[in-house]
Amino acid sequence: MAKRRKVGNLLALALLSLLSQQPMYPYEMAQTLKARGKDNSIKINWGSLYTVVQNLEKYGFIEVDSTEREGRQPERTTYRITEAGQAELRDWMRDLLSVPGEEASGFAAALSEAGGMHPDEIVELLTTRLTRLDAVNAAEQAGLKALAERLPRLFLIESEYQLAMRIAEAGWVRGLISEIVTGTLSGVDAWRKFRDTGEVPDVLRHLLDEEAKGRWDEAGM
Amino acid sequence: MAKRRKVGNLLALALLSLLSQQPMYPYEMAQTLKARGKDNSIKINWGSLYTVVQNLEKYGFIEVDSTEREGRQPERTTYRITEAGQAELRDWMRDLLSVPGEEASGFAAALSEAGGMHPDEIVELLTTRLTRLDAVNAAEQAGLKALAERLPRLFLIESEYQLAMRIAEAGWVRGLISEIVTGTLSGVDAWRKFRDTGEVPDVLRHLLDEEAKGRWDEAGM
DNA sequence: AGCCGATTACTCGTAGACGAGTATACGCCG
DNA sequence: CGGCGTATACTCGTCTACGAGTAATCGGCT
Numbered sequence: 001m002a003k004r005r006k007v008g009n010l011l012a013l014a015l016l017s018l019l020s021q022q023p024m025y026p027y028e029m030a031q032t033l034k035a036r037g038k039d040n041s042i043k044i045n046w047g048s049l050y051t052v053v054q055n056l057e058k059y060g061f062i063e064v065d066s067t068e069r070e071g072r073q074p075e076r077t078t079y080r081i082t083e084a085g086q087a088e089l090r091d092w093m094r095d096l097l098s099v100p101g102e103e104a105s106g107f108a109a110a111l112s113e114a115g116g117m118h119p120d121e122i123v124e125l126l127t128t129r130l131t132r133l134d135a136v137n138a139a140e141q142a143g144l145k146a147l148a149e150r151l152p153r154l155f156l157i158e159s160e161y162q163l164a165m166r167i168a169e170a171g172w173v174r175g176l177i178s179e180i181v182t183g184t185l186s187g188v189d190a191w192r193k194f195r196d197t198g199e200v201p202d203v204l205r206h207l208l209d210e211e212a213k214g215r216w217d218e219a220g221m
Numbered sequence: 222m223a224k225r226r227k228v229g230n231l232l233a234l235a236l237l238s239l240l241s242q243q244p245m246y247p248y249e250m251a252q253t254l255k256a257r258g259k260d261n262s263i264k265i266n267w268g269s270l271y272t273v274v275q276n277l278e279k280y281g282f283i284e285v286d287s288t289e290r291e292g293r294q295p296e297r298t299t300y301r302i303t304e305a306g307q308a309e310l311r312d313w314m315r316d317l318l319s320v321p322g323e324e325a326s327g328f329a330a331a332l333s334e335a336g337g338m339h340p341d342e343i344v345e346l347l348t349t350r351l352t353r354l355d356a357v358n359a360a361e362q363a364g365l366k367a368l369a370e371r372l373p374r375l376f377l378i379e380s381e382y383q384l385a386m387r388i389a390e391a392g393w394v395r396g397l398i399s400e401i402v403t404g405t406l407s408g409v410d411a412w413r414k415f416r417d418t419g420e421v422p423d424v425l426r427h428l429l430d431e432e433a434k435g436r437w438d439e440a441g442m
Numbered sequence: 443a444g445c446c447g448a449t450t451a452c453t454c455g456t457a458g459a460c461g462a463g464t465a466t467a468c469g470c471c472g
Numbered sequence: 473c474g475g476c477g478t479a480t481a482c483t484c485g486t487c488t489a490c491g492a493g494t495a496a497t498c499g500g501c502t
Contacts, residue, residue, distance in 0.1 A: 009489080010330045017334040027451050041329050047490035050452070055488085076451075093338060096331035097346040100354045100387065105324050108262050109231045110317035112379035113238040117314060125318040133321045152408025152424055158333035161393060166321065168389030172382060187373025203373055230459080248481050268460040271482070276458085297481075443502100450497075459488075467480075472473105 005092060006059040012052045013096075014042050016061065016081060016089040023065040023080040026053050041158055053079065061085035118195040119180055119188055126177050133170040137163060226313060227280045233273045234317075235263055237282065237302060237310040244286040244301040247274050262379055274300065282306035328390075339416040340401055340409055347398050354391040358384060 005012075018029050030044050038044075056062045057079065065080040081089070114122050140163050147156060179185040190201035226233075239250050251265050259265075277283045278300065286301040302310070335343050361384050368377060400406040411422035 010325065010327060013330055013334065017337055020337065025451085031450095038333060041333055042325065045490055046452080047454095047492090048488085051488065051490085090338075093331055093334060094346055096327045097335070097343065098349040098353070100328070100350050100357065100390065103324060103326050103328075104231065104263065105383075106231060106317045107321070107324075108379050108382055109234055110314055111382055112259060112262055113234065113314060114318070114378065115375065116238055116241060117311075122318065125315055128319040129321050132319070136321065152411070153406050154336065154408030154412055157335065157397065157406075158329050161329055161332055161397075162326075164393045165386065165389060168386060169321065172385045176378065176382075185374050185378075187375030190373070191375055228458095246481085252480095266460055267482080268462090268484095269458085272458065272460085445502090446500095448498085448500105451495090453494075454492095455490105456492105457488105457490090460486090462484090462486105464483075465481090468478085469476105471476095 005088075007052060007055045007061065009048060009052050010042055011044065011048055012056055012061075013089070013092055014038055015052060015056065016085055016092075019062055019079060019081040020086060020089060023078050025076045025078045026050060027076075029053075041162075056085070059084075061088050115191065119192045123177055123180050126173055126180075130170060130173050130177065133166055133173065137166050137170060140166075226309075228273060228276045228282065230269060230273050231263055232265065232269055233277055233282075234310070234313055235259055236273060236277065237306055237313075240283055240300060240302040241307060241310055244299050246297045246299045247271060248297075250274075262383075277306070280305075282309050336412065340413045344398055344401050347394055347401075351391060351394050351398065354387055354394065358387050358391060361387075 014033055015029055018024060018032060024032065026049055030046075030049055033039060033042070033044055053062070057064070060082055062079045062085050063082050065078040067075050067077045140159070144156060144159055144163065147159075153160070176185075180188055183189055187203070190203060193199055194201055194204070235254055236250055239245060239253060245253065247270055251267075251270055254260060254263070254265055274283070278285070281303055283300045283306050284303050286299040288296050288298045361380070365377060365380055365384065368380075374381070397406075401409055404410055408424070411424055414420055415422055415425070
C-alpha cells in the first residue's frame with residue numbers, strides 16, 4: 001500500500017487526469033488547471049511542470065502526440081496518455097482514496113516541540129491560529145455557498161473536505177487552549193513551573209532517565 | 222507569513238529543538254529522536270539528516286562545538302545551537318503554531334479528480350479508507366490510553382491532534398459515502414449516468430463552455 | 443506605424459531530498 | 473581467540489523540485 005510511484009509529484013496526478021480527457025501541451029495543461037481552480041489544491045510550478053511531464057514520458061505514462069509550431073513561436077509538443085498511464089492513474093487514485101495517512105504536518109511537528117516554550121506563549125499563538133482558522137473558514141464557507149448555486153456539489157467535494165478538516169482543527173485547538181488555560185491537561189502545572197522558575201519537574205527527570213535506557217518504545221506506538 | 226525558511230525541512234526543526242537542550246553529534250540526534258518516538262511524526266532519513274545539519278551550519282543556526290575521535294572510529298562532530306539558531310527556532314515555532322494551512326494532501330487531490338471514476342468505485346474505495354481509518358484510530362486510541370498512564374498528556378498532544386484529525390476525517394468520509402449512495406450530493410445522478418452510458422450531462426457541457434471563456438475564477442475562491 | 447506591456451511557452455541552473463552503500467568497532471558464542 | 477553479526481557513524485551520487493530568467497508574439501494605444 002501507498003507504494004512509491006515512479007513519478008510521485010501530485011501535479012503528475014492532475015496531469016494524467018487531464019490527459020486522460022484529451023491530449024494537450026504543457027502550457028495548456030497549466031492553463032486548464034488554473035482555469036478549473038485546481039491551483040488551490042495543487043501548486044503549479046513552472047519548473048515542476050516540465051520536469052514532471054518529462055518524467056511521465058520517460059516512464060511511458062504519456063507519449064508525444066504531435067509537435068507543431070505556429071508562426072515562429074517555440075515548438076509546442078502535444079502529449080497524450082498511454083495505456084500504462086491510464087493504468088497508473090487508476091491505480092494511484094485507488095491508492096490515494098483508499099489508504100489514509102502519510103501526510104506530515106508542520107503543525108503536528110511544532111506541537112510535539114511545544115514543551116520547549118512557555119505555556120502562556122503557546123496559548124497566545126494557538127489563539128492567533130484559531131482566529132485565523134475561523135476567518136479562513138468563514139470566508140471559504142461563503143465562497144462555497146456562492147459556488148454551490150452555479151455548480152453541482154460534486155465538483156466541490158474537495159473544498160468541502162478541506163473546510164471540514166479545518167473546522168475540526170479549529171474545534172480541537174479551541175479545546176486545547178481551554179485545557180491549557182484551565183490546567184485540565186495533565187502536565188501543564190509542572191511545565192509552567194519549569195518555564196517560570198527553571199525547576200526541573202520530577203516527571204521530566206524520570207523520563208530522561210528512562211530514555212537513556214531506551215525504554216520509550218515499549219508501549220509500541 | 223509562513224515565510225520561506227533558509228532550511229525548510231521539518232527535520233531541521235526537530236534538530237534545532239534538540240540542540241537547544243544540549244549539544245550533540247548527528248548520529249546521536251537521530252537516536253534521540255527515535256528514542257523519543259518522534260520518528261512517527263517526522264521521518265528520519267540518513268541522507269537528509271546530514272544535509273540538514275550541514276545547511277543549519279551553513280546559515281549559522283548551529284556551529285561546531287567540538288570534534289573528537291574515540292578509538293579509531295570516524296570522527297564525531299558535536300554541534301551546538303547558536304543565538305541565531307535559537308531565534309530561528311523560536312520564530313519558526315511561532316509561525317507553525319499561529320499560521321494554519323499550507324499542507325497539501327494527496328487525498329484532497331484525489332477527491333478533486335474523483336469525477337473521472339465511476340461513483341460505485343469511489344464508494345468502494347472510500348469504504349475501504351473508512352475501515353482502515355477506523356482501525357488505525359482504534360489502535361491509536363488504545364496506544365494513547367496506555368501511554369497516558371505513564372506520561373503526562375502534555376507529551377502526547379501531537380498524537381492526540383493527529384487522532385482527532387483522523388476521527389474527523391472518518392466522520393466526513395462516512396458522510397460523503399452516504400451522500401453518494403443516497404444521491405443527496407447534487408450532481409451524482411448525472412455523474413452516474415455519464416459513467417454508465419457515456420451521455421454527457423448538460424451541466425458538464427455548460428461548464429466546459431464557460432471554461433473556454435475563462436469564467437471559473439469569478440467566484441473568487 | 444511603432445512602441446509597450448502582457449501573454450505565451452519554455453530553458454536552465456541550483457539546491458534539496460533521499461537511499462544505498464561503506465567502513466570501523468564491539469560484543470559474544472563456540 | 474577468531475570469526476561474525478550488529479551497532480555506530482557517516483559518505484556519495486542520483487534524482488527531484490523549483491524559481492528565475494528568456495525570448496518570441498500579440499493586442500492595443502498613441
